[in-house]
Amino acid sequence: MYLYALLNYMFSQSEENYLKAIFHLQQNANGGISTSSISEKLTTKAASVTEMIKKLAEKNLVDYQKYYGVQLTETGRKHALLIIRKHRLWEFFLVKRLNFNWDEVHDVAEQLEHIKSPKLVEELDIFLGRPEYDPHGDPIPDANGNLPKAPKKRLSGLKKGDHAICKGFNDNSSSFLQFLDKQNIGLNTKIEVIGIESFDETMTILVNSNTILLSKTATDNIYVEH
Amino acid sequence: MYLYALLNYMFSQSEENYLKAIFHLQQNANGGISTSSISEKLTTKAASVTEMIKKLAEKNLVDYQKYYGVQLTETGRKHALLIIRKHRLWEFFLVKRLNFNWDEVHDVAEQLEHIKSPKLVEELDIFLGRPEYDPHGDPIPDANGNLPKAPKKRLSGLKKGDHAICKGFNDNSSSFLQFLDKQNIGLNTKIEVIGIESFDETMTILVNSNTILLSKTATDNIYVEH
DNA sequence: ATAAATTATTAGGCAAACCTAATAATTTAT
DNA sequence: ATAAATTATTAGGTTTGCCTAATAATTTAT
Numbered sequence: 001m002y003l004y005a006l007l008n009y010m011f012s013q014s015e016e017n018y019l020k021a022i023f024h025l026q027q028n029a030n031g032g033i034s035t036s037s038i039s040e041k042l043t044t045k046a047a048s049v050t051e052m053i054k055k056l057a058e059k060n061l062v063d064y065q066k067y068y069g070v071q072l073t074e075t076g077r078k079h080a081l082l083i084i085r086k087h088r089l090w091e092f093f094l095v096k097r098l099n100f101n102w103d104e105v106h107d108v109a110e111q112l113e114h115i116k117s118p119k120l121v122e123e124l125d126i127f128l129g130r131p132e133y134d135p136h137g138d139p140i141p142d143a144n145g146n147l148p149k150a151p152k153k154r155l156s157g158l159k160k161g162d163h164a165i166c167k168g169f170n171d172n173s174s175s176f177l178q179f180l181d182k183q184n185i186g187l188n189t190k191i192e193v194i195g196i197e198s199f200d201e202t203m204t205i206l207v208n209s210n211t212i213l214l215s216k217t218a219t220d221n222i223y224v225e226h
Numbered sequence: 227m228y229l230y231a232l233l234n235y236m237f238s239q240s241e242e243n244y245l246k247a248i249f250h251l252q253q254n255a256n257g258g259i260s261t262s263s264i265s266e267k268l269t270t271k272a273a274s275v276t277e278m279i280k281k282l283a284e285k286n287l288v289d290y291q292k293y294y295g296v297q298l299t300e301t302g303r304k305h306a307l308l309i310i311r312k313h314r315l316w317e318f319f320l321v322k323r324l325n326f327n328w329d330e331v332h333d334v335a336e337q338l339e340h341i342k343s344p345k346l347v348e349e350l351d352i353f354l355g356r357p358e359y360d361p362h363g364d365p366i367p368d369a370n371g372n373l374p375k376a377p378k379k380r381l382s383g384l385k386k387g388d389h390a391i392c393k394g395f396n397d398n399s400s401s402f403l404q405f406l407d408k409q410n411i412g413l414n415t416k417i418e419v420i421g422i423e424s425f426d427e428t429m430t431i432l433v434n435s436n437t438i439l440l441s442k443t444a445t446d447n448i449y450v451e452h
Numbered sequence: 453a454t455a456a457a458t459t460a461t462t463a464g465g466c467a468a469a470c471c472t473a474a475t476a477a478t479t480t481a482t
Numbered sequence: 483a484t485a486a487a488t489t490a491t492t493a494g495g496t497t498t499g500c501c502t503a504a505t506a507a508t509t510t511a512t
Contacts, residue, residue: 012498012499014498014499014500034459034460035459035460036458036459044499044500044501045500045501045502046459046460046461047460047461047462047463047500047502047503048499048500048501050460050461050462051461051499051500052499052500055498066460066461066507067459067460067507067508094346094349098346098349098350098353099349100345100349104345107343108341108346111341111342111343112338112341115334115337115338115341117333117334117337119326119330120324120334123320123324123326127323127324238468238469240468240469240470260489260490261489261490262489262490270470271470271472272489272490272491273470273471273472273473273490273491273492273493274469274470274471275490276490276491277469277470277491278469278470281468292477292490292491293477293478293489293491
């Protein structure tokens with residue numbers, strides 16, 4: 001199908017990285033995404049972002065108005081979701097089939113997500129049993145870009161006495177994931193909120209009968225179901 | 227280990243493609259490899275090859291003297307073998323695990339071979355059961371660049387009356403492999419040589435009780451054991 | 453309301469990897 | 483042995499995606 005071929009083969013790795021970055025920034029923001037936030041996310045300079053944004057706008061992947069920020073078009077969003085789909089399928093493969101630890105997969109998946117082959121994505125999905133969540137608990141978009149709906153709730157939003165199950169992480173950096181490993185916090189770990197400090201929102205939680213202190217930054221980045 | 231890291235992370239995709247092309251050309255030639263043969267293999271222009279060869283020589287991946295051709299250094303050869311190892315492991319994965327046909331895998335494997343992660347290569351190798359041959363019958367180098375020794379014999383080298391088993395193909399192009407599929411020739415197919423035309427070396431062979439005519443070009447590209 | 457700080461854009465450059473056209477070196481053919 | 487053909491190199495250009503430095507627009511602070 002023409003659109004599919006177009007979605008799969010037309011864009012450079014750089015362009016794909018911009019689409020993905022904009023998509024992720026849109027998740028946590030409303031309205032247009034600023035040039036500077038993109039440059040921060042991709043560790044490039046703002047001037048480079050301006051340049052690339054112009055190109056993406058010409059290709060109808062983003063809507064863009066000077067000083068008013070960027071937003072993905074429907075085509076841009078579809079392609080961003082395809083890259084995220086590939087990224088998360090590969091992460092699943094690496095962890096579940098190749099014995100990678102969840103904190104080791106990010107860099108490799110960043111490379112693998114740019115491999116262009118519609119058949120590969122589909123067959124990999126089948127081979128893995130059409131998983132719905134990656135090893136970090138993030139939902140894997142299906143071939144049409146639909147995400148399994150699991151509204152995310154942050155650990156930082158819970159109150160004293162709440163019980164919860166850990167369902168994902170917003171910061172997938174190796175250092176954060178290693179920190180979680182050290183605290184024995186992982187996907188589906190059961191958590192009880194013992195208390196919250198009023199001055200900085202540090203949270204005291206119970207994990208496997210151990211008491212652990214987590215900063216607001218940490219609890220903001222942990223998704224739970226409760 | 228330092229050398230390993232060096233081998234894995236130092237080179238661009240283009241550089242890797244040149245190393246691989248030179249390695250393959252060296253298999254069928256003796257002495258230095260000409261600029262023009264490289265440009266033909268990679269469908270680039272000779273001027274681009276000259277440029278790249280200079281760069282590879284500076285990085286000690288090839289030995290190079292004006293008008294005397296190119297040869298891989300030991301480092302260059304090691305890295306070429308790593309890329310070939312990755313290419314063939316991925317082809318094995320695609321055919322044996324993801325239901326690709328053997329004539330569909332080349333382009334995807336050309337992309338996957340450039341993924342940089344020593345752990346990925348090792349774990350993939352283990353996951354696949356440390357296969358020795360890819361789906362085309364080509365040997366897969368081990369982690370040290372050693373190839374399982376299976377000296378290759380061409381079908382074109384056999385005489386009338388010889389029996390043989392098909393063990394691999396030199397031309398892995400989709401069109402050639404599809405031609406073979408149509409003739410019911412595949413890995414481990416049993417062949418009997420019925421006759422050879424003296425004027426153009428066209429060979430008449432018996433495959434599953436069917437008589438088939440193969441051009442010299444075809445028989446040159448089929449490896450056999452007999 | 454104006455100065456200061458922030459954010460975005462433009463202009464001009466650079467490196468990688470390709471290209472064409474012109475030229476040079478070597479080999480082959482008569 | 484010289485002309486013709488082949489092969490290789492050089493010079494100069496292009497595109498992509500990045501950079502710095504200068505400038506412009508907008509927002510924030512006093």
